[in-house]
Amino acid sequence: MDLAKHWRLRHARYRLEGQRNRLTGEVRFPPAPLHPGEAEDTWEPYVLSGRGRVYSFSIVRQPPEGFEDQPPYLVALVRLDEGPMVTAQLTDCDLDQAAIDMPVEMVTRRLRDLGPTGLIVYGYKFRPIMQM
Amino acid sequence: MRHVYIIGTGATAVGEHWERGAASLAIEALTGALGTIPASRLGALYVASALSGTLHAQSQIGALIATAAGIPGVEAVTVEAGGASGGVALRQACMAVASGAVDLAAVVGVEKVTDVLDARREAALALATDADWEAIQGITLTALWALLMRRYMHEYGYIADDFAPFPINAHANGVANPHAMYRFAITADKVRSAPMVAEPLGLLDCSTAADGAAAVVIASEGLARELCASPVRIAGSAVATDTLALHSRPNPLWLAAAAQTTTAALRSAHLTHGDVQVFDVTDPHGITAALALESSGFVERGTAVALAREGALTPKGRLPLATGGGCKARGDTVGANGVYQIVELVAQLRGHAGAAQVDGARVALAQCMGGIGATVATHILTLD
Numbered sequence: 001m002d003l004a005k006h007w008r009l010r011h012a013r014y015r016l017e018g019q020r021n022r023l024t025g026e027v028r029f030p031p032a033p034l035h036p037g038e039a040e041d042t043w044e045p046y047v048l049s050g051r052g053r054v055y056s057f058s059i060v061r062q063p064p065e066g067f068e069d070q071p072p073y074l075v076a077l078v079r080l081d082e083g084p085m086v087t088a089q090l091t092d093c094d095l096d097q098a099a100i101d102m103p104v105e106m107v108t109r110r111l112r113d114l115g116p117t118g119l120i121v122y123g124y125k126f127r128p129i130m131q132m
Numbered sequence: 133m134r135h136v137y138i139i140g141t142g143a144t145a146v147g148e149h150w151e152r153g154a155a156s157l158a159i160e161a162l163t164g165a166l167g168t169i170p171a172s173r174l175g176a177l178y179v180a181s182a183l184s185g186t187l188h189a190q191s192q193i194g195a196l197i198a199t200a201a202g203i204p205g206v207e208a209v210t211v212e213a214g215g216a217s218g219g220v221a222l223r224q225a226c227m228a229v230a231s232g233a234v235d236l237a238a239v240v241g242v243e244k245v246t247d248v249l250d251a252r253r254e255a256a257l258a259l260a261t262d263a264d265w266e267a268i269q270g271i272t273l274t275a276l277w278a279l280l281m282r283r284y285m286h287e288y289g290y291i292a293d294d295f296a297p298f299p300i301n302a303h304a305n306g307v308a309n310p311h312a313m314y315r316f317a318i319t320a321d322k323v324r325s326a327p328m329v330a331e332p333l334g335l336l337d338c339s340t341a342a343d344g345a346a347a348v349v350i351a352s353e354g355l356a357r358e359l360c361a362s363p364v365r366i367a368g369s370a371v372a373t374d375t376l377a378l379h380s381r382p383n384p385l386w387l388a389a390a391a392q393t394t395t396a397a398l399r400s401a402h403l404t405h406g407d408v409q410v411f412d413v414t415d416p417h418g419i420t421a422a423l424a425l426e427s428s429g430f431v432e433r434g435t436a437v438a439l440a441r442e443g444a445l446t447p448k449g450r451l452p453l454a455t456g457g458g459c460k461a462r463g464d465t466v467g468a469n470g471v472y473q474i475v476e477l478v479a480q481l482r483g484h485a486g487a488a489q490v491d492g493a494r495v496a497l498a499q500c501m502g503g504i505g506a507t508v509a510t511h512i513l514t515l516d
Contacts (some may be wrong), residue, residue, distance in 0.1 A: 009264060030265050055384070056286070058330045060270060060277035064255035075271045077279060077379055085379040087266045100286050113267055116452040123268065 002114060006121050011045070013123035016106055018084065020046035050106030051129070052080035057090060057098045062079040066112050074098050078126050092127040103129045133230040137356035137363035138348050138513070140165040146313040146344035146463030154181070154244040155200040157345035157357060162201055162240050163348035169359060171201050174349075175234035177208040180221035180241040182467030182502070185212070185247055186256045197240060207234075214260035214502025215414055217241065218346070218470020219371070219509025225350050226369045226511075235352045240469030242345040253341055257466070260503035262377035274338060274417070276378055276504050278330040281419035284385060285332065288434035292332040296323040297440040298418030299337050299461075302454045305447070306461025308486040309476065313342050313463030328498040339416035342463035346471035348478070364478050368397030368512030376506045387427035390499060393510035394428035401512040403495060405429055408512070410480050410490045411451060412473040413499040415458040424499060425451065428510075447490050455476075455480055455488040470500035470509060481515050 011017040011031075022044055029042030029048055034040070057076035060067070067073075074090035076098070090098055091109055106125040111121045142164020144157050158179070179194045190196065194208035211221040213511045218241040245253055250262040254274075261276065285291065299318060306312035317414070318336060326334040356363040370393040378384050398404060408430070415421035422436035430451060431439055439445075445453040456462050456476030459469060478495040479485045496513045 056279040056283035056335075058275045058282065059328070060272060060275050060330055062254060062272070062274070062329055063251060063270060064258045064267070064272055065251040066255065068251055070270060073270060075269060075275050075279070077283075077384065083382075087249070087269055087271055087377065087379045089269050112270065121268065125269075 003119060006119055014108060016048045016050050017126055018046050018048055019043040028086060029080065029086060044075040048082050048084070049081055052078045052104060052126070054098065054100055054102045054104060055079045055085060056100060059095055076126065078104055089125045090127065091125040097128065105129050134232060135353045136226045136229045136366045137351055137353060137360070137472065138366060138478055139351045139356050139360035139363050140167050140169065140349040141347070141471060141478050143311045143346040143475045144344050145311050146342050146465055148246045149343040150246065152186060154190070154193065154242050155196055157244065157343060158197045158240050158242040158244065158347070159200050161242070161345040161347035162238060165238060165349045169349065171203045173236050174203060174206055174238050176225065176228050176237045176405055177206050178221040178237065178239045179208065179210045180239065180356055180467045180471060181210060181243060182208070182212055182214050182216035182217045182247060182260070183243060183256050186259060187253070193242070195363065197242070212467065213507040215466055215469060216500045216502035216507040217467030218371040218473070219498065219500040219511060220507065222348070222470065222511060223369050223371050226366055227405070229350055229352055235355050236349065238347060239471055240345060240347040241465065241471030241499055243465040243468045244343050245341045245466065246343050257341070260264050260506070265377050265379070271502065272330065274333060275330040277417045277419055278333040279386060280504070281417065282332055284419060284422070288387070290437050292334070293320070293324055294441060295337060295418035296320045296436050298415065299323055300442070302353045302415065302444040302458040302460040305455050305488040306457025308455045308488045309462060311472070312457040312461050313340065314457070314461045333417055337417050339459035339464035342465060344463060344468055344472070346468050346475050348471060348474050362482055364481050365514050365516055366511055368399070368401035368510070369515040370396035370400070371507065371509045372396070374506050376503065378504045385423060387423050387501070387508065388506035389470060389505050389508035390424050390427040390501065390510070391429065393508050394497070394499070397510040397512045398463050401514065403512060407495045408497045409452070409493045410455060410477065410496045411453045412456065412458070412477055412497070413453065414469060414501045415454055415460065416464055421453060424501070428499065447488050452490045455485055455490065470498065473500060473512070474497040474511070477513050481513060
């Protein structure tokens with residue numbers, strides 16, 4: 001179930017592929033359709049570095065359906081180095097380790113399991129960058 | 133455009149109505165709003181419901197309620213705009229009456245949320261976020277507000293305890309509201325010691341989703357004078373949108389659609405910010421109300437929480453808020469909240485708000501929002 005719905009987002013979900021404006025250089029994520037009147041070649045695919053900093057975060061303790069096996073889990077807004085902000089879970093991170101401005105990097109993880117007859121949906125999460 | 137008036141209001145108690153479905157709740161509210169006016173005189177029916185399609189597995193709830201009201205055949209439509217559904221439906225009714233297309237219309241907000249378990253309800257509420265880029269991560273509306281609260285604390289130097297005046301005020305006012313779900317006061321200690329729902333939001337700074345229906349009947353000026361001794365004018369009405377996903381906004385702490393609709397509604401009412409004497413905004417959490425008041429231009433950025441601490445939100449304060457208990461104490465009826473707001477503010481303007489009455493209130497502002505302000509509806513109510 002829901003195969004096409006997740007499949008068509010694979011480039012963005014698996015490798016953080018957004019778009020770059022050929023004229024202004026602006027980078028955006030997630031990718032979006034052309035606005036009415038925008039020229040066909042205004043935006044080109046652009047893979048983001050996957051690095052950024054935590055803008056803010058919270059801990060989900062009352063999960064929505066489909067995430068009942070995961071709480072407590074960290075969710076965050078991450079400001080990516082290229083400018084866009086992205087909503088994602090933090091992973092490989094203790095609950096008390098998360099902090100505003102913490103440097104993070106993208107990793108691919110299981111987002112949710114749609115059950116015996118459905119997909120296992122994978123996508124990006126973010127983890128703290130190891131301090132050398 | 134013609135002037136538009138509210139001539140009747142009705143509402144059910146908010147709570148867990150195990151024995152009743154959406155139509156039953158809606159009809160109780162509509163019957164109260166109509167009073168002695170026959171339902172057959174309605175030219176149109178606007179039904180607001182955020183979750184009916186998802187949770188009751190029933191679409192076309194406009195036709196369902198028209199039938200239950202004994203007026204099949206009437207023009208009816210269901211409006212879905214998340215938590216802004218009630219305000220958006222009211223705006224549709226205002227435009228219908230103002231344009232002259234209809235002389236008498238009803239707006240019914242109805243939500244029936246207790247037929248499903250918590251996780252399913254959270255998922256339904258999270259549909260108001262961006263499904264592909266927010267909800268798929270397991271984030272909830274509560275968690276989105278929580279991370280805005282944390283950022284707000286970080287930028288302006290507050291701690292979580294500073295937000296307690298919002299739920300304390302809501303509960304204090306809910307005592308006087310016969311429709312409210314929680315008619316008892318709470319203390320700062322209780323708020324502080326409540327278990328966490330989504331850090332830094334604790335249980336007593338989170339509204340409870342509940343069943344309920346509210347209705348208003350609106351009329352053209354001529355009909356209002358004929359049918360009602362104390363009509364309340366809808367002097368300003370505006371709806372605007374923002375990006376569905378919070379992460380797409382230049383400044384997540386700024387609710388642009390709240391700003392835009394407040395400006396537009398005040399302008400059409402020929403009023404300014406200083407004229408508004410009583411407020412009701414979507415306030416499932418203190419941070420939500422704080423950002424709404426700041427973005428709408430009633431207080432400076434970063435100051436709403438400090439003003440709340442100084443008592444500004446109480447019925448005697450500078451910014452009387454949630455005089456019917458707000459989402460927190462009235463109970464959070466999601467798509468119906470925008471209509472409950474109108475019912476409670478009409479009571480204020482008529483001087484019927486009991487212990488939560490704001491002395492001499494003649495101008496009120498109702499603002500409801502869907503998701504994190506992706507849709508906002510703002511209305512200004514006045515006494516002529």
